[in-house]
Amino acid sequence: MPKGQETIGGKTRVERALEKSEIRFRQVVEAAPNAIVMIGVSGRIEMINVQAERVFGHSRAEMLGQPVEMLIPERFRAHHPGHRSAFFEAPQSRPMGVGRELFALKKDGSEFPVEIGLSPIETDEGLMVLSVVVDITDRRQKFVQTSYLAAIVESSSDAIIGKNLDGIVTSWNPAAEALFGHASREAVGRHISFLIPPDRLAEADMILDRIRRGERVENFETMRRNKDGCEIPVSLTVSPILGPGGTILGASKIARDVTERQRAADTLRLSEERFRSIFGAVGEGIFITDAEGRFIEVNGPGAEMFGYSTDRMIGLDIQSISSGMPPYTQAEAIEWQRKAAISGRPQIFEWHCKARSGRLFWVEISLRQASIGGGAVGLAIVRDISERRTIEAQLRQAQKMEAVGLLTGGIAHDFNNLLAIIHGNLELIRDASADTPEVHEMTEDALRAAARGASLTHQLLAYARQQPLAPKVVLLEQLVSQVAQLIRRSLGETIEIRTVIPKDLWATRIDPNQLENALVNLAVNARDAMPDGGKLTIEGANKEFDADYAESNPGVVPGCYVQLAVSDSGPGIPPEIIDRVFEPFFTTKPLGKGSGLGLSMVFGFVKQSGGHIKIYSEAGRGTTFNLYLPRASEQLDDCVAADDSGAVRGREMEVILVVEDDELVRKFTVRVLRGLGYRIIEAGDGHEALRLLNEAGRVDLLLTDVALPKGMSGPAIAAEARKRRRELKVLYMSGYAKDAIVNNGVLEEGVQLLTKPFPKTELARKIRDMLDEGGAA
Amino acid sequence: MSTGRLLIVDDEADFGAFVRRVAQKLDFEVEVTTTAAGFKESYSRFKPTIVVLDIVMPDVDGIELIRWLAAAHCAARVVIISGFDPYYAMAAEKFGDIGGLTSIQRLTKPVSLADLESALTARGPGKA
Numbered sequence: 001m002p003k004g005q006e007t008i009g010g011k012t013r014v015e016r017a018l019e020k021s022e023i024r025f026r027q028v029v030e031a032a033p034n035a036i037v038m039i040g041v042s043g044r045i046e047m048i049n050v051q052a053e054r055v056f057g058h059s060r061a062e063m064l065g066q067p068v069e070m071l072i073p074e075r076f077r078a079h080h081p082g083h084r085s086a087f088f089e090a091p092q093s094r095p096m097g098v099g100r101e102l103f104a105l106k107k108d109g110s111e112f113p114v115e116i117g118l119s120p121i122e123t124d125e126g127l128m129v130l131s132v133v134v135d136i137t138d139r140r141q142k143f144v145q146t147s148y149l150a151a152i153v154e155s156s157s158d159a160i161i162g163k164n165l166d167g168i169v170t171s172w173n174p175a176a177e178a179l180f181g182h183a184s185r186e187a188v189g190r191h192i193s194f195l196i197p198p199d200r201l202a203e204a205d206m207i208l209d210r211i212r213r214g215e216r217v218e219n220f221e222t223m224r225r226n227k228d229g230c231e232i233p234v235s236l237t238v239s240p241i242l243g244p245g246g247t248i249l250g251a252s253k254i255a256r257d258v259t260e261r262q263r264a265a266d267t268l269r270l271s272e273e274r275f276r277s278i279f280g281a282v283g284e285g286i287f288i289t290d291a292e293g294r295f296i297e298v299n300g301p302g303a304e305m306f307g308y309s310t311d312r313m314i315g316l317d318i319q320s321i322s323s324g325m326p327p328y329t330q331a332e333a334i335e336w337q338r339k340a341a342i343s344g345r346p347q348i349f350e351w352h353c354k355a356r357s358g359r360l361f362w363v364e365i366s367l368r369q370a371s372i373g374g375g376a377v378g379l380a381i382v383r384d385i386s387e388r389r390t391i392e393a394q395l396r397q398a399q400k401m402e403a404v405g406l407l408t409g410g411i412a413h414d415f416n417n418l419l420a421i422i423h424g425n426l427e428l429i430r431d432a433s434a435d436t437p438e439v440h441e442m443t444e445d446a447l448r449a450a451a452r453g454a455s456l457t458h459q460l461l462a463y464a465r466q467q468p469l470a471p472k473v474v475l476l477e478q479l480v481s482q483v484a485q486l487i488r489r490s491l492g493e494t495i496e497i498r499t500v501i502p503k504d505l506w507a508t509r510i511d512p513n514q515l516e517n518a519l520v521n522l523a524v525n526a527r528d529a530m531p532d533g534g535k536l537t538i539e540g541a542n543k544e545f546d547a548d549y550a551e552s553n554p555g556v557v558p559g560c561y562v563q564l565a566v567s568d569s570g571p572g573i574p575p576e577i578i579d580r581v582f583e584p585f586f587t588t589k590p591l592g593k594g595s596g597l598g599l600s601m602v603f604g605f606v607k608q609s610g611g612h613i614k615i616y617s618e619a620g621r622g623t624t625f626n627l628y629l630p631r632a633s634e635q636l637d638d639c640v641a642a643d644d645s646g647a648v649r650g651r652e653m654e655v656i657l658v659v660e661d662d663e664l665v666r667k668f669t670v671r672v673l674r675g676l677g678y679r680i681i682e683a684g685d686g687h688e689a690l691r692l693l694n695e696a697g698r699v700d701l702l703l704t705d706v707a708l709p710k711g712m713s714g715p716a717i718a719a720e721a722r723k724r725r726r727e728l729k730v731l732y733m734s735g736y737a738k739d740a741i742v743n744n745g746v747l748e749e750g751v752q753l754l755t756k757p758f759p760k761t762e763l764a765r766k767i768r769d770m771l772d773e774g775g776a777a
Numbered sequence: 778m779s780t781g782r783l784l785i786v787d788d789e790a791d792f793g794a795f796v797r798r799v800a801q802k803l804d805f806e807v808e809v810t811t812t813a814a815g816f817k818e819s820y821s822r823f824k825p826t827i828v829v830l831d832i833v834m835p836d837v838d839g840i841e842l843i844r845w846l847a848a849a850h851c852a853a854r855v856v857i858i859s860g861f862d863p864y865y866a867m868a869a870e871k872f873g874d875i876g877g878l879t880s881i882q883r884l885t886k887p888v889s890l891a892d893l894e895s896a897l898t899a900r901g902p903g904k905a
Contacts, residue, residue, distance in 0.1 A: 419886070421795055
């Protein structure tokens with residue numbers, strides 16, 4: 001013990017101080033948060049702390065005095081003594097294994113990454129090295145994680161921007177550079193508002209407010225500005241960045257460029273709009289059907305054609321709009337759809353349809369297979385061809401009459417030549433047989449038969465429009481009254497005959513003898529239709545037919561005509577034969593009762609004279625034959641359709657309810673009235689008319705057919721309508737001449753009536769006159 | 778001496794024969810032909826005082842014959858017999874008038890014996 005050293009309890013002060021220092025050192029080592037292992041020059045473990053026991057899993061006893069290599073994984077052990085020697089040669093505090101990753105070995109054989117700090121310590125047992133071992137497993141994991149995140153942020157195609165709660169940009173990834181054009185160094189440190197268009201600046205505060213409240217802003221679609229000042233549509237997602245303890249440090253903002261998406265959406269919307277507007281604007285009906293023939297899409301005109309709204313039409317199938325008469329069935333429709341699919345070409349066919357109201361009509365369908373969203377659908381373009389078919393049928397009938405006429409004419413000529421020979425020679429025989437009464441008598445019989453044959457050929461030639469005519473300018477008043485006298489005598493008491501010829505009736509150019517013949521023929525026909533008596537009316541009127549009318553009535557030439565209407569009150573002609581009554585040899589009379597040529601002659605005569613003829617007939621209401629004879633050209637100067645269309649046009653808001661079951665007439669009428677500027681409501685029967693009348697706001701005039709289906713006549717509609725609207729004006733239309741219909745008690749005296757067919761000008765003027773009169777007509 | 782010389786053209790030979798019978802009873806010299814060529818040949822040789830022709834024949838245009846007669850300054854009376862088609866007959870009549878044929882009469886088939894007889898024997902500018 002050195003001199004002068006105080007001892008306390010057998011120890012010097014120095015000794016005690018050393019001891020104290022030793023204890024404090026040990027205490028420090030033990031309390032250190034890291035594992036500490038002290039190794040001597042020999043490489044044996046001289047001292048460890050509690051943390052070392054915990055980290056390596058060995059107990060103190062297991063480690064003390066053992067070579068330190070026990071704590072080093074096998075693969076590093078060989079190099080270790082060399083490193084250790086190097087340290088002891090130049091002992092100084094430094095981290096171990098700079099630039100290398102260090103691993104330590106636990107008792108259980110597992111390795112863990114470590115950082116080791118080395119410090120030389122001079123002890124009484126010589127130089128030792130104090131190793132402070134830090135388990136960096138967690139830190140390494142966090143590092144890897146952070147590196148991943150950083151890489152993700154760097155490589156993201158979305159702009160990712162960090163900002164603090166003041167809105168200052170703290171980070172800026174390459175995608176942000178690409179999107180906004182600002183480099184990271186330009187952006188970081190600036191307030192986020194440099195990206196925001198001036199009119200949207202408030203958004204910045206709004207977003208930051210929400211972030212401060214810990215809320216997330218998701219897929220917020222807005223506009224941002226790039227370095228060039230251009231605005232870019234973006235979708236923003238902004239999330240708060242939480243610090244330790246949940247404090248909000250700032251926000252991470254992901255900005256996605258939605259230019260492409262928006263462009264695609266715009267294109268889609270435009271394309272959809274374009275499709276919708278074309279779909280709706282096409283005049284034809286367009287139907288898209290699924291494989292079972294159900295409608296999955298229909299345009300307005302298509303639905304209207306069948307009397308449905310487009311909504312109600314969708315989901316219906318072909319069956320529900322077909323007449324159902326074979327072959328117009330669902331199965332057949334599917335078959336067409338199949339053909340369209342197989343051939344790849346449009347299939348065009350006619351179809352018999354049923355509207356919602358039960359009305360049957362014809363359409364032409366062009367059906368092809370199309371693909372929508374990868375699925376096969378039927379695409380049908382549907383056109384209402386009722387009008388066309390009716391006109392075609394009329395044209396066919398006219399052509400047939402023409403052809404039969406030519407044929408008849410040819411045959412009649414041949415017969416006539418033969419009859420000339422027969423008749424002439426019979427006369428010679430008759431003269432030569434004066435001495436032989438028997439031969440004489442037989443010859444007389446044969447001559448009578450030949451005369452009848454000649455009369456028949458005459459009728460045939462009349463029908464074939466090849467009879468000799470001697471047309472003259474004729475005033476009908478006198479002619480008709482003469483004929484009336486004649487037929488009064490021959491038709492008998494049971495038939496009441498009435499003639500109405502207006503004073504201002506135009507003169508006609510016609511063969512008067514043949515006209516008399518024609519009237520007698522019609523009268524005989526009327527008598528046969530009324531075996532128990534009835535009324536026969538002959539009525540004259542001036543008529544003018546325009547090009548519109550001629551277009552829908554094949555064979556009619558526009559111009560001025562004198563109408564002679566011959567009406568009976570018989571049972572009427574059934575619709576199925578009405579077109580055929582003018583055909584030669586067509587007769588409904590018992591065999592031998594009529595030649596079947598009477599009406600044919602009338603037809604041929606009127607045609608040959610440059611006129612035309614129309615029949616109107618309805619069951620139970622009799623028949624009217626309308627003869628239109630050409631107005632005598634000698635006075636044609638007066639017959640110029642005055643162009644007073646301005647004066648007869650409809651005024652704004654004037655509404656007319658048109659009730660007519662004949663579709664052709666209704667369409668014509670509605671087209672004319674719309675053309676004149678009226679607003680039109682149309683109905684096919686009385687019930688529909690009254691329903692529409694209830695729904696309608698304003699109705700100024702009811703234009704109705706007299707005879708209508710479903711048990712409700714024009715006058716019945718008018719009576720019912722007047723109960724609801726006392727001021728409503730009523731104009732009747734009828735195929736019958738006015739007097740005939742008033743005579744038959746269908747209409748009251750004094751009503752307003754248009755006789756069908758009527759030209760545009762007459763309709764326009766009549767309606768204007770009625771609307772301009774005060775009070776109910 | 779005969780009443781006159783009658784030339785008949787009609788594609789119906791039997792009708793021609795009928796007219797011949799009637800005319801012969803009235804003491805006409807008669808020739809009948811069914812063709813245009815025969816008619817022209819006969820006309821030049823036979824020099825008829827009266828011509829009866831059918832205006833509607835399948836292979837001969839009666840109107841052509843009328844014009845031919847007019848061009849030949851035919852002095853014979855002409856009787857046109859036609860079927861019911863009046864326009865041909867009327868047109869033929871017109872052509873005849875314009876061409877200077879002075880006497881044209883029109884008959885319609887079937888012709889009554891009385892009408893035919895009176896047409897054949899009618900007095901006219903043609904040489905009897």
